[in-house]
Amino acid sequence: MELHIPDPISTLKGLVAFADETWTIEPKELQIFFQAEAVFWTASRTIEEWRRLLACSRLLTARLQSDEGKGGRLVGTIRVWSDQAYEAKLYDVVTAEDMMRQGIASNLVRWALCHPATGNVQRFVLETRDAGDLYLRFGFKRAKEVNTVHMRASVEDLQKLGLHQ
Numbered sequence: 001m002e003l004h005i006p007d008p009i010s011t012l013k014g015l016v017a018f019a020d021e022t023w024t025i026e027p028k029e030l031q032i033f034f035q036a037e038a039v040f041w042t043a044s045r046t047i048e049e050w051r052r053l054l055a056c057s058r059l060l061t062a063r064l065q066s067d068e069g070k071g072g073r074l075v076g077t078i079r080v081w082s083d084q085a086y087e088a089k090l091y092d093v094v095t096a097e098d099m100m101r102q103g104i105a106s107n108l109v110r111w112a113l114c115h116p117a118t119g120n121v122q123r124f125v126l127e128t129r130d131a132g133d134l135y136l137r138f139g140f141k142r143a144k145e146v147n148t149v150h151m152r153a154s155v156e157d158l159q160k161l162g163l164h165q
């Protein structure tokens, strides 16, 4: 199936190339990248949790190409999960601080939205604190603009209610 990998983009530090690294990336490298970028929602994520996440979702990356033209420094990520029928969700959208505002996240989002692994879903969703502007240009609307209410239950609360082991 066509993967629609974005073409490499030129940045101030060099060429950035995109890849689906779900099956090849070392969870340790992801952990180091997210720690270096001080990403608050992954602060306590373990290597084992990264492994489990990679087993059920797709991890698309951006790498600053090295002079040798191979590999290169990880500078951007997006993770996409899909139930294959109704909903796909974007997670872990992060660009290295020194590489921001050069289109890396935009390319990753655009790619995730047409990635064949998302299947024929009816909608894409995501949660964000303050990066909402990034997604407006891709057709996302803030929840208050659509007729739904986002509800959630933590496992801790479910355990208190005896509804989860």
Ligand SMILES: CC(C)(COP(=O)(O)OP(=O)(O)OC[C@H]1O[C@@H](n2cnc3c(N)ncnc32)[C@H](O)[C@@H]1OP(=O)(O)O)[C@@H](O)C(=O)NCCC(=O)NCCS
Pocket: 039, 092, 093, 094, 095, 096, 099, 100, 101, 102, 103, 104, 105, 106, 107, 126, 127, 128, 129, 130, 131, 132, 133, 134, 135
């Ligand atoms: C949000 C983030 C992923 C954007 O990455 P990026 O590669 O710089 O994004 P792009 O260059 O593709 O930016 C495209 C547009 O998104 C918007 N945008 C980018 N960063 C933004 C930010 N921090 N806050 C609000 N809007 C932002 C802007 O409208 C930008 O367009 P402009 O540069 O023409 O103004 C990056 O700032 C980041 O990693 N932030 C920390 C982690 C985070 O909050 N991730 C979002 C989780 S949902």
